[in-house]
Amino acid sequence: MYVYDEHDRQMAAERVAQFRDQTDRALSGELAEEEFLPLRLQNGLYIQRHAPMLRICIPYGMLRSAQLRRLAKVTRDYDKGYAHFTTRQNVQLNWPALENVPDILADLAEVEMHANQTSGNCIRNTTTDQFAGVQADEIADPRPYCELIRQWSTFHPEFAFLPRKFKVAVNASEHTDRAAIQVHDIGLQMVRNEAGELGFRVHVGGGLGRTPMVGPVIRDFLPEFDLLTYMEAVLRVYNRYGRRDNKFKARIKILVKALTPEGFAEKVEAEWEHIKDSPTRLTHEAVEHIRGFFTEPDYQSLDNATDLLAKQRFENREFDQWLSHNVDIHKKPGYAIASLTLKKTGIPPGDVTADQMETIADLADQYSFGEVRVTHQQNVVLADVRQDQLFDLWQAITPLGFATANLHTLNDIICCPGGDYCNLANAKSIPVAEAIQRRFDDMDYLYDLGDIDLNISGCMNACGHHHVGNIGVLGVDKKGDEFYQISLGGSSHHDAEIGKILGPSFAREQVPDVVSNIVDVYVEQRTAEENFLDTYRRIGIKPFKERVYA
Structure with a gap:
């Protein structure tokens, strides 16, 4: 996954210092609430029913074990010892004190985490399939493109105050969509054209809320390197024509419907003509640089553990059920994708304690190259588990409540x-x-x-x-x-x-x-x-x- 360079670390530190000053001025009364509101929102801070709520970004759902341990520490030190995973691959703290939020953000910055643009009328966290990079039917790994979108959209001055919030999702599987791209403001489906060239089918104007809509296709094939300039054209059209007089009619889906998908696409194409060859256009070198952060882990040459798993399944019905419902096929022979469900009856869906987060981090180190994925369905995934270690993993997660074999059932709510x-x-x-x-x-x-x-x-x-x-x-x-x-x-x-x-x-x-x-x-x-x-x-x-x- 992406690793911060010195520029990233400096930006994160400066952002924390900036928000610390803003918070101090808000607490002293120097900043009125209406002035502080957009500032705290773009740092992920809401005021909820009982206390502030801090939404922390998990870019495209990926966490290193060290980051998960830091989340556990923050949850224990500044909250009530538990957190909540959301449908957009973020995590929320429900009880932080306002005066502690800058300290929380500083602690997170030390492990390359932040809460930037997890709220507010800006481009939010870009999401994708939790099986990205390990599924067999993938067009290409979508995570480098999610990271490119993240870097381009973070602190983008032109899109800091859009008419309304803006959400982007990317999907790469040919046969399923685990990222719900068609109900996002921009949904990108990775495709290849007849020449085998990589690109995107672009959906715009999806969303839920008061006026739910499925996003129509406005471009069947967008070449790979044109991704950011085309998105910039979409957002410029939205910024120019989107309604600001009524927040209930301000989402891009309302604009797309009003103009018709064809009329909206015409405006985007006209805007794109002016900027498609600008410095924002991706290059092969830029894509390869980011792709270099998403190399395969040190997979071993393994045979599929078919006979071993058959014996273990025969001897243990509960393990057999877990394999059938919570384990998916991996692109590498001998490996599997294991989903840990956060849907045990009696526990709020998506909730996880600090102790459990630390245990999941330990399991990630032991079984999955130190990485964890967070899902749109509010579960977590260990994406690179050796098949001959699945039974050991299952035994480890069963007493924790993570082995409930209800994935995709009526109870996986x-x-x-x-x-x-x-x-x-x-x-x-x-x-x-x-x-x-x-x-x-x-x-x-x-x-x-x-x-x-x-x-x-x-x-x-x-x-x-x-x-x-x-x-x-x-x-x-x-x-x-x-x-x-x-x-x-x-x-x-x-x-x-x-x-x-x-x-x-x-x-x-x-x-x-x-x-x-x-x-x-x-x-x-x-x-x-x-x-x-x-x-x-x-x-x-x-x-x-x-x-x-x-």
Whole structure:
């Protein structure tokens, strides 16, 4: 992964010093809250329901073990001993004191971490597939391009105060999208043209929130070296024409819809003509320099441990389930990708303690070349595990609660912090997730149901991505009471789609029953080859609505 040079370290140190001064002036009253607001936001600091919340950047989801240990220390020293991984490959501290935030940022800078642009109306953390660089069906490794976007966008003066926040995601797999690129402001799918040249299919104008949209394609093939100049053209058009009079209509998706994708693309192409050959255009040398930070680790020549794993699976059913659901194929023979689930029932999805972070760091050193990946689904990944060490890893993570073999099942719930923490939330999310997990506690039944994405958001801002859950749950306010609206048929993958609202909302205690009724219809109606989304698309929403509101 990328390693800071002296220039990076100087920038990080100066940024911390700058924010320390700003914080001191805010605490003394020299800076009014409205003046401090945009400054703290672009340093990742929110004021939440009970305390400040600090969002720390994990660029494209990658952490070295030393960085994870530092996060554990910061969490223990300045917070309540736990943190929360988000859907955009960041980590949040929920209880830091405002006066301690500069010290936290200084501690993070020592291990090449920061909170720059994790909030505010700027270009946020660029995300990608947690299997980047190790999956067999990859067009090319997307991480160097994510790093190039990060370096280009960080402190970019022209895009520091956009009409609204701006999110970018990159995907490189031909067959799946684990980065949800089509519901981002810019989504980049790596492709090759007929000549075999590397490039990007560009989606613009995706997003969730109050007006959920799937981002249309505005360019089928963008040559590799034109990546940054084209993105610059997109952002210039947005900066020029995006609305600033109404924050609910300020996202780029509203502009794309108003101009039509074709009209927006015309403006981008016209702007791009002026800058496509500017110094921002990438060169082979620049790409190779960044790619040099993402070389393969010291893989050994290994045979696939097929016989050993077969014996271990036969002797231990729980290990067999974990292999089937939480372990994926690696591009290198003899290695595997192991996902550690942070979805044990009774624990808020995505939460991890300081002690657990230190243990994961130790496991990364022992089993995965000292690296950890954070996922869009709020889990963590050890991407380079030897197959002959999988059983040892499984034994190590089982008592920690990380071996719950529920990946991709109904219980692998994406969930925002909701009303327990966030002052924007209309309702709590975490208790609803736990109630659903407790209702569906039969793992064999979950496996029979197959892959089902269930996502929960506490408000319309959609931090839990409920719009693109196969089953989505949205917290709403009804005269001061917490209710929940259900949507069906969403997807964040290559077949991205916004779910349709089932009907009137439900009280919290009704939600597990509603989900059970939805699942029952699916089980009754499915064919042998269908998953939940297939069945929904074939039979439509009506049978589900009739059962739920009977």
